[in-house]
Amino acid sequence: MVIKWGAFVLLVLSAAGTAWGIADWIDVADCAAGRRRCDTEPGKQEHNGRNMLLVLGGSLALCLGVVLADRVRDWRPTLGLPAGALIGTAVALSISREAGIWILVGVLLAVCAAVPIGLHRWTAAGHGAGPSSPAG
Incomplete structure (x- = not known):
């Protein structure tokens, strides 16, 4: 039971x-037309390190959550x-509501x-239902 809830929490995170x-990367990536290098909006800080940690940590949590869900042979933790x-x-929508964010939201939900x-x-x-019994 603990493993199921652990997988659920890891997948939520x-x-x-x-x-x-x-979403934060998309919001920072706005550029004026014709400029080679883009600066952020006045007063806005880039958080590239934080964003990289969020994406890499999310990927790691996804892998661990799927492994735990597979270990208990139950699909419900993937909810x-x-x-x-x-x-x-x-x-994401609290950060910005530009077109890139809406695309991210649509793909994420789907x-x-x-x-x-x-x-x-x-x-x-019957592919992941556990060990099969011998026919006989």
Whole structure:
């Protein structure tokens, strides 16, 4: 039971953290037309180190969460992805509402909703349902 909740929490954190880091990168990347080097808006600081830690930490948490979910042979901990995607959507839209953020939000919600559905169908088909019993 602890492993299932641990996988759920890791997947929530991975989706939310990755969305936050990518959304902050998208917001900082605005440029004036025709400039080779882009500066940020006045008074806005770039957080490249923080964003990299968020994205890499989210990727690591995603890997650990999927491994734990596979270890317990249950698809339900992967419901942490859509929950984290909702939190990540709120964070991303609070940063900015430009076109790049809306694309991020759409892809994030679609992918994070598709993964638990796919894993549920995979386990329902008997592929991840545990050790098979000998025929006889």
